[in-house]
Amino acid sequence: MDIEKFILAAITTNPKKVPCGVAVFHCDDKEEMEKITTNLEAILDGIAHSLTDELYVIVKH
Amino acid sequence: MSEYTYPILFGVVVGTATRIYMLRTDYRQYPTYLHGKIIHVALGFIAAGLGTVAIPSILEEEFTAITFLTLAASQFRDVRNMERNTLNELDNYELVPRGKTYIEGIAIAFESRNYLVIFTSFLCTLGFLLFNILGGIIAAVIAIFISTKLMSGGRLGEIVEVEYFEPRFDGPGLYVDNIYIMNIGLPERQKEVLRYGMGFILKPKNFDARATIANLGQRQAILHDVSNALGVYRDSGTPALVPLAKRDLDDGRVGVFILPQENDIEKAKKIIEKVPTLENAIRMPKEREKKLEER
Numbered sequence: 365m366d367i368e369k370f371i372l373a374a375i376t377t378n379p380k381k382v383p384c385g386v387a388v389f390h391c392d393d394k395e396e397m398e399k400i401t402t403n404l405e406a407i408l409d410g411i412a413h414s415l416t417d418e419l420y421v422i423v424k425h
Numbered sequence: 426m427s428e429y430t431y432p433i434l435f436g437v438v439v440g441t442a443t444r445i446y447m448l449r450t451d452y453r454q455y456p457t458y459l460h461g462k463i464i465h466v467a468l469g470f471i472a473a474g475l476g477t478v479a480i481p482s483i484l485e486e487e488f489t490a491i492t493f494l495t496l497a498a499s500q501f502r503d504v505r506n507m508e509r510n511t512l513n514e515l516d517n518y519e520l521v522p523r524g525k526t527y528i529e530g531i532a533i534a535f536e537s538r539n540y541l542v543i544f545t546s547f548l549c550t551l552g553f554l555l556f557n558i559l560g561g562i563i564a565a566v567i568a569i570f571i572s573t574k575l576m577s578g579g580r581l582g583e584i585v586e587v588e589y590f591e592p593r594f595d596g597p598g599l600y601v602d603n604i605y606i607m608n609i610g611l612p613e614r615q616k617e618v619l620r621y622g623m624g625f626i627l628k629p630k631n632f633d634a635r636a637t638i639a640n641l642g643q644r645q646a647i648l649h650d651v652s653n654a655l656g657v658y659r660d661s662g663t664p665a666l667v668p669l670a671k672r673d674l675d676d677g678r679v680g681v682f683i684l685p686q687e688n689d690i691e692k693a694k695k696i697i698e699k700v701p702t703l704e705n706a707i708r709m710p711k712e713r714e715k716k717l718e719e720r
Contacts, residue, residue: 398611398612398613401610401611402611402613405611405614405665406662406663409662409664410664411607411609411610411664411665412609412610412611412614412665413597413608413609413610414596414597414608414609414610414611420610420611425664
C-alpha cells in the first residue's frame with residue numbers, strides 16, 4: 365500500500381506545539397532540529413516542510 | 426503477373442516508406458531503438474498492404490473483400506493498447522513521468538499514423554490504376570503532404586508567451602514570480618533549489634489557451650520534456666527536488682519550476698515553446714461563443 369499525503373514525523377524545539385498521534389522528535393536547538401530533519405527526510409523518503417521556525421513536519425506526497 | 430502487380434507493389438512501397446518517414450525519432454519519442462522500430466515498420470507494411478488491395482478488389486467487383494478493412498480497424502486499435510501499456514509501465518521508472526495524458530496522445534498518434542498509411546497506399550494505387558505510374562507518383566506526393574499536415578500538431582509556443590523568472594523563497598515557500606510552488610523547510614534544500622532551479626511563467630495568449638495549459642496532463646508534459654532535454658537534478662529518495670507547475674488562479678498563468686542539470690535560459694525557453702499541445706488537453710470554450718455569434 366502506498367501512503368500519500370501523510371505526516372510521517374514531526375521535529376520540534378517546542379514540545380507544546382506538536383500534534384498528537386504522530387512520531388515526534390524533540391530537539392534542543394534549531395541546529396539539531398535541522399540535522400535530524402535532513403536525516404529523516406532521506407530515511408523516510410518524504411519532504412520536510414516548515415510550519416513555523418520551531419516545527420518541521422515530514423510529509424509523504 | 427497480373428495487371429495489378431505493379432500498382433500493388435507501388436502502393437505497398439510508398440505506404441511503408443510513409444510509415445518510416447512518420448517514425449522519425451527525436452528526444453521525446455518512443456520507440457528509440459531498433460526493435461520498437463521494427464514492430465512499427467512491420468505494422469506499417471501490413472497497413473500499406475490493406476490500403477493497396479482495396480482498389481483492385483473494387484475494380485474486380487469483389488465487394489465482400491472490402492470488409493477486411495474492418496479487420497484493419499481492430500488490428501490497429503491494438504497498436505494503441507500496446508503503446509499505452511508499454512509507456513504506462515515505463516512511466517513508473519521515469520524520474521519525471523510523462524503523465525497519462527501525454528501517453529494517451531502518443532498512443533493515439535501511433536494508431537492514427539497507420540490509418541494515414543492505409544490512406545496513402547489507397548490513393549497511390551488508385552492514381553496508378555486510373556492513369557499510369559506518373560499519376561501514382563503525383564498521388565503519392567499529395568498523400569504524403571496531407572499525412573505530414575495531419576500528423577503534426579500544435580506547439581505550446583503558439584498559445585503562450587514564455588518568460589524567465591528567478592525562483593525565490595518567502596520564508597519556507599518557494600515562488601516563481603507571484604505563484605506559490607511548494608514549501609521547502611530545510612535551509613540546505615533551499616540552497617540547492619536556488620542554485621539549480623529555474624522558473625518560467627507561461628502567459629496564455631487567449632482564453633482558450635488558458636484552459637489548455639490549466640490541464641494537469643499538459644503541465645506534466647512540459648515538465649517531462651524539459652527534464653528530458655536539459656537533464657534533471659533529482660534522484661529517487663530526494664522527493665523535495667521535484668519540478669512542478671502551478672497555476673495562478675486569478676489570471677490563468679502557469680508558473681513552471683524546473684531543476685535542469687544545464688542552466689541555459691534561452692535553451693529552456695525554446696524547449697518549452699516546442700512542447701506539443703496535447704490533443705487531449707486542448708480546450709476551446711470560446712468556440713461555442715463564436716458559433717452562437719455566427720447564427
